[in-house]
Amino acid sequence: MSSPRQSETIPVVEVLTPALQLPAGYEAEDAERVVPEQHSSIRSDFARDRARVLHSSGWRRLAAKTQVLSPTAGIDFARNRLTHSLEVAQIGRELAVSLGLAQDVVDTACLAHDLGHPPFGHNGEKALNEWAADAGGFEGNAQTLRLLTRLEPKRFAPDGTSIGLNLTRATLDASCKYPWSLSEAPAGSGKFGFFADDEPVFRWLRESAPARVKCAEAQAMDLADDVAYSVHDFEDAVVSEFIDPEILTSRSGHSSLIEAVSEWAGGSYTTDELGAAYDRIAESSNWLVRWDGSRRHQAQLKNFTSDMIGRFARAAIHDTLEAADGSPLTRYGASIVVPREVRAEIAVLKGIVAAFVMASGRRQPTYRRQRDLLLELLEVLWESDGNELEPAFADDYRAARNDAEAKRAVVDQVASLTDQSAIAWYKRLCDVPLV
Template sequence: MGYSDHDRARRVAEPPKSEMRTDFERDRARVVHSSALRRLGAKTQVLGPASDDFVRTRLTHTLEVAQVGRELGKALGCDPDVVDTACLAHDLGHPPFGHNGERSLAEIAREIGGFEGNAQTLRLLTRLEPKVTDEHGRSVGLNLTRASLDAATKYPWPAADAPESSPRKFGVYPDDLEMFGWLREGAPAGARCLEAEVMDLADDIAYSVHDVEDAIVSGRLSLAVLDHADARDAVIAQVHAWYGTHVSADELSAAMHRLPTVETWVRDVDGSRSGLAALKDMTSQLIGRFADAAITATRAVHGDGELTRYAARLVVPHETLAEILALKGLAATYVMAPREAEPLFRRQRELVAELVDVLGERAPVALEPPFAADWRAASDDAARLRVVVDQVASLTDVSAAEWHARLLSPRWAAR
């Protein structure tokens, strides 16, 4: 058990440090100090960062995932810094405008290997984020250890090998397969390490609970809707449309009857400090409920002691999965699905596509220096398009809008 020299290896060997930090503590520090993490503060989580002062951004969501994941991993015997690093890194590859922007880039990049936020995360960690170069002067990104990179890989397969359960999800582009092969040495094909499973569950827990909290505070949702059968049916339909049918309608219905029995459950929030405190207590209790269920179930199968890497699998009770999905369904039904028809969201997808077009036409001059260098080094049109997609994906919601206004303004176009 534990972690071997193989797990602590870096793609480019580095001299030992005199400071009293472990290899995995250094990994976490590199992600914390990365420009990609800072940019998450101006990227959409569910609601846009400018919508109000309360709403979560990708950065605040990421910090919450890291807190949940670190405690969950620690309870199972994982190295807390490996899990923390994976959680901090898990959304780094997401483009401006959240999944809305991801959808636009996926369509644009369809013929060059596609676009997926998780695959973009791996590309960023191992290529785009500047920290370490190899003997040929090529960037190897943050040069994290094998264990941390593997833990950050939520979908350990290329698009061509995606399983039926996740047909649109993948973790590596074709031109990053060499690095992917290195970090996956010794790993069972298609299997995630325990730390990646912990990261994924922490993401689902934070996502489900906090998106509902945001929806309640913004006035888009009252949990009193669960008193009504037609509302529960609508949530079930939305879960099956967005997340698949691996959890049945009966199981989701049972989950929506169980959740209101939680001692701290609040049906309505009046906006007062006491009301908001009650809501916060409910979110804390739900997080503990889900995490404790997974810890208990995993220990029941694997026993005590340190559980790491491929020595164990995370066990999440089916009832817990159903409750998490029910909460995700509430957010989807009352926040995410209604916004799909809003003109703003259509315009965001158009903005991303127009940015790719204009940057492709004006590259390399219009690109930032690192991406301009990548564009000049690209061997063909497909590689050059990938560079432009990398550039656009790196932008925040705010900078994407500013770049669009500058590059497509009449004054610029007339030059």
């Protein structure tokens, strides 16, 4: 693969020094950066990527952003986006070891995968997407790429353009869960990997990649995210008493629950498949029949999550290696294979949490207040002509060539906020007491 072509928005110069020894299966172009760098330390390019994400301000902010329950809710044991990302990285690294993928590439992609999420999780994502509908919308994964390649201050191109963390091509590609634009997104999904003005860097990182195909490292990150999301959110929902194991065990309203899970999964599985998946999960020796918060029950629940993680990972590793038949998996060598039965089991755990937490009637007023808060905050910031934005975002606002670019600067500002800072900004700028 040749070096990337010169671009007005992505200036690239010749490689200055040879890369350190790369892991087996990786080539020099995988370690290329938009702007090449010289370093004196012995750290590998991929290890350097990982360190840059860990030391970024965007990553630290994840500690105060919603995973399922907001850090502002007063439940101090529930996961936030940062602890979730650490758990995803742990699972992803183990998958990488077993599958022969670069551990630092998968680890970094896992650490970075939620960087673009705004305050209040997916609920906040909906609010930002609604407000920016006429400016390209909003999608957390596309925002992750924007943050890594533009917003997070670390490196600049020769023309003074911010290029974010200037990560390697392999790491950026591994962080891209949806390698397509909004116009190319599957009908009804709303999921895409880059905004229009970030297309040049997307084209660079995807140079010679098969269209719309995730590299194996991104697939490993995606699987690790699914596994962590399914088991750990279930655990948090039990501990916070949104889910009562006795109701699950008694099968009270079981048919309705499976129907709700099926609806949440978008009809990807039949109710028979989901019912059978539920039965397999409930056969675990650590399945809780009741919850009293005792250390014994806490340990049993923790061991249940460990059982499920091991079960899902082992099945995927076995089927992936069997399908690869000795071929290297790195980059686009092969695909991660997850048995349909396992995907159904993951969908069941996710769907149970969705039914008892996200779709819970008692949560809806909170979700509405969160969306209204962000929508009003966005509007006030827009009307301020950039004067209330932080300096970096204010510079972007003033440099905007049209309303769409100016709105994007406002969205970038709000997306960067934590749950607590969004509330504080709302109180300061909107002058409306929260009820």
